[in-house]
Amino acid sequence: MSSVIVSLLYKVTRKLLTVPSVLLRRETVKDAELLVLRHENVVLRRQLAGPVRYEPADRFWFAALSGLLPRRHWLRVFPVTPGTLLAWHRRFIAAKWDYTARRRTGRPP
Template sequence: MTVSLVYKVVRKLLSIPRVLLRREATKDAELLVLRHENAVLRRQISGRVRHEPFDRFWLAALSGLIPRHRWR
């Protein structure tokens, strides 16, 4: 319950720049996602990629700032 509430608050806070600066926020969010994925991969070079709960939380929160057609 608490994690769900925190997640919703973070999503709302991250959506503010999307309204104000749509293109700039999208580009920055995409860069943050890629940097975070890169950090996860560097931690686990030898094996399968395993996202920790915080990794999933961060990627899910930032994914709302990236338009669906850019996810590929």
């Protein structure tokens, strides 16, 4: 159930962030970079004492913002590697096609 909610939130966030990017591409890229950096600061402040651990909401936010920035800027902007961003994105998309709730075990009726 929670993966369905996260998947839905991810889709809605992507759609909402895509609308301004079509209208104001240059400003959107700049704003998206600022949003990434601000969120990174929030994560780092939350974990001052230990190693950085990204929660599912953090991964969701970075994956959603990655669609607004050109890939050549990812290394400079995001706190993780481009491969990690793509892996997070794949996991969110794969959750849509995960039908574990529909699977039945044992003998069919």
